[in-house]
Amino acid sequence: MGRLASWVKYRTEWEDIRAERRKNGSILDKKTTSDESSLIPDPSSPLSPAVEQRFKWMPSQLSAGLGLSRVRFYSEQSTCPLFKLPVELRLAIWEYVVGGNDVTVVRKVDKIGHVVLPRDAERLKAAQTNVNDWSNWGPVGRERRYTAGEVLAAVDLLAMLRSCKRLYIEALPVLYGYNAFEFRTMESFYRFLRQSPATGLQSVRSVRIAWSGFAWWQNYERPGTDGTELEYEESWREICDAVVAMKGLRVLNLHSWSAIDLRWQETSRDDMVRKILAPLGALPEGVDLTFTCSEVPRI
Secondary structure, eight states: OOOOOHHHHHHHHHHHHHHHHHHHOOHHHHHHHSOGGGTSOOTTSSSEEEEEESSTTSOHHHHHHTTOEEEEEEOOOTTOGGGGSOHHHHHHHHHHHHOSOEEEEEEETTEEEEEETTTTHHHHHHOOBOOOOEETTEEOGGGGOBOTTOOOOSSOTTTGGGSOHHHHHHHHHHHHHSSEEEESSHHHHHHHHHHSOHHHHTTOOEEEEEOGGGGGGGGGGSOOTTSSOOOHHHHHHHHHHHHHTOTTOOEEEEEESSOOOOTTOSSOHHHHHHHHHGGGTTSOTTSEEEEEEOSSOOO
16 A cells, blocks of 8 residues: 555644653653753763662662662763863864754654765665554555664764763754754654753754645644544644744744645635744744745645
8 A cells, every 4th residue: 555645644643742742741841850960960060970770670769768779970081182172172073073964853663863965865765664553544654754773874973972971061062053953744853852952952053844744734623543632733832832942043944845735724825824833923033934835735
């Protein structure tokens, strides 16, 4: 069988986002309640502690009460020649290594990945996708999820950040701030917002969501495959709230590869675009917000 019809495929994305929201709460709640200090050392102190549990499956409070946790300290890497360079020079090195790319974030099974196009176009085309979930229409929207172990990018932009904690602290804002990010599914953007550290999101400057699901907005008012509401407006409002909170954002482009579908709708294209953009009304004046779409419908 072939792919799902567009209006069905994009609805499955909202269903998956709805399930994630119900399970794990809102994006902003996760960013404000997560204790990043236990994951990221404080650059202002020479040694930054983090609690390390002996048994990962055991609740942290129980582990500490039984004496099965220990405080682990992260070194400032003071003996490393690289960190003896002036910070300005180090930041220039990090930018040269991980910056200056047009990064496309893709959805993998249970995670997200990244590619730099057109450099990784052939890898992306040849990559294996997960097609285990089927409907009467064919493989559902999940056929766009690449398998978790698939290597999509010729250069892993995250590799350097994994080398040590101090480098992670310094290079994380560079990774997020000196690359332009593009998303071709709403679900990949939602996962990016959920899984990225707050420090990284605050550094993002350029975002493009090139998703034809914008063209089918009114169709999401119908119940989902399980007969319940998609809650797409609530999910979109939560996504927009997270975008508004990205203080470093300067460019935001929403693009639909298809013209907005107005069949059976008593509304105009402009009114539909206003409805989509309404939750972004709180964006600062310095953000360049654009909405573009094709003039000819692509079914």
